[in-house]
Amino acid sequence: MPKIALVTATEAETLDEDLPPLIAAFNGEATAVRWDDPAVDWSSFDLVLLRSTWDYVPRLAEFLAWCERVAAQTLLLNPPALVRWNTDKHYLADLAAQGLATVPSHFLEPGRHRAAELQGIVAQLASEEFVVKPAVGAGSKDAQRYRRRQLQTAIRHVDVLLVDGRSVLVQPYLDQVDSAGETALMFFDGAFSHAIRKGPLLRLDEGPTEHLFAPEDITARTPSSDELALATRVVAAIPGGAPLYARVDLLRAADGSPCVLELELTEPSLFFPYHAQSAERYVDAARRRLQR
Numbered sequence: 001m002p003k004i005a006l007v008t009a010t011e012a013e014t015l016d017e018d019l020p021p022l023i024a025a026f027n028g029e030a031t032a033v034r035w036d037d038p039a040v041d042w043s044s045f046d047l048v049l050l051r052s053t054w055d056y057v058p059r060l061a062e063f064l065a066w067c068e069r070v071a072a073q074t075l076l077l078n079p080p081a082l083v084r085w086n087t088d089k090h091y092l093a094d095l096a097a098q099g100l101a102t103v104p105s106h107f108l109e110p111g112r113h114r115a116a117e118l119q120g121i122v123a124q125l126a127s128e129e130f131v132v133k134p135a136v137g138a139g140s141k142d143a144q145r146y147r148r149r150q151l152q153t154a155i156r157h158v159d160v161l162l163v164d165g166r167s168v169l170v171q172p173y174l175d176q177v178d179s180a181g182e183t184a185l186m187f188f189d190g191a192f193s194h195a196i197r198k199g200p201l202l203r204l205d206e207g208p209t210e211h212l213f214a215p216e217d218i219t220a221r222t223p224s225s226d227e228l229a230l231a232t233r234v235v236a237a238i239p240g241g242a243p244l245y246a247r248v249d250l251l252r253a254a255d256g257s258p259c260v261l262e263l264e265l266t267e268p269s270l271f272f273p274y275h276a277q278s279a280e281r282y283v284d285a286a287r288r289r290l291q292r
């Protein structure tokens with residue numbers, strides 16, 4: 001019987017709704033383990049699966065080094081090179097360069113740009129509102145939505161991130177999210193499995209979430225054909241071939257067409273409780289990796 005680790009974090013272990021269905025579907029083969037538990041012998045596992053390492057953002061270098069270390073001892077999925085690429089939203093520019101529709105994103109770099117340059121970026125946006133968020137971020141932490149007339153407040157936000165050495169993304173606020181929500185599509189080994197709708201998360205005049213992640217409103221959803229087509233193309237564009245797990249998060253642009261908000265290849269919620277048999281499909285794909 002193979003021994004499988006489902007990797008979580010101290011704060012996330014009780015919040016990760018995917019762990020119970022996953023542990024059940026693995027039928028005694030898998031246990032939840034904290035990534036930073038020094039007592040763990042990773043070489044004793046046949047397969048180490050990243051699941052809810054949701055505290056990695058302020059510890060990115062430590063987390064990436066940990067991934068490399070574990071991958072030298074056993075099979076870690078998704079693999080470290082992919083995790084390194086995917087933990088920084090600059091990958092959106094890589095996807096856009098391949099002709100994939102992404103949420104239009106302007107990047108401000110520490111040392112190269114100044115917060116005041118936000119003014120020029122915002123002046124060119126077609127939208128009434130915009131979003132500022134760190135390139136390395138998760139759970140909506142440090143992401144904020146602003147009206148054009150709140151430029152000075154937004155500049156202060158950008159400044160805090162840049163001074164902290166963090167790259168910043170500026171995007172138009174795609175307000176179709178307020179009614180249509182966001183669609184997240186889950187793929188295992190490149191095959192579409194299931195999808196959910198996530199309600200809008202950013203409120204005007206509200207500070208960043210104090211929690212590990214902002215509270216989310218999730219329901220099961222069948223993706224439309226244009227969403228499935230785009231997400232399928234995105235998964236096909238992932239460097240190194242289709243990974244064990246991928247989640248593609250889509251919003252709709254002002255003209256109604258879908259575009260990529262996020263591609264999650266590191267520690268995405270996979271929303272198993274919302275679709276019967278979805279955890280089993282993930283487990284089947286994971287077991288196939290052990291036979292390769």
Ligand SMILES: Nc1ncnc2c1ncn2[C@@H]1O[C@H](COP(=O)(O)OP(=O)(O)O)[C@@H](O)[C@H]1O
Binds near residue numbers: 251
């Ligand atoms: N450009 C945008 N337009 C509308 N909503 C956005 C935009 N960017 C982010 N959001 C909202 O903020 C949430 C978090 O942003 P996201 O890019 O998914 O970062 P992360 O989940 O990594 O923190 C999204 O789920 C969405 O509700």
Ligand SMILES: [Mg+2]
Binds near residue numbers: 140262
């Ligand atoms: Mg997100």
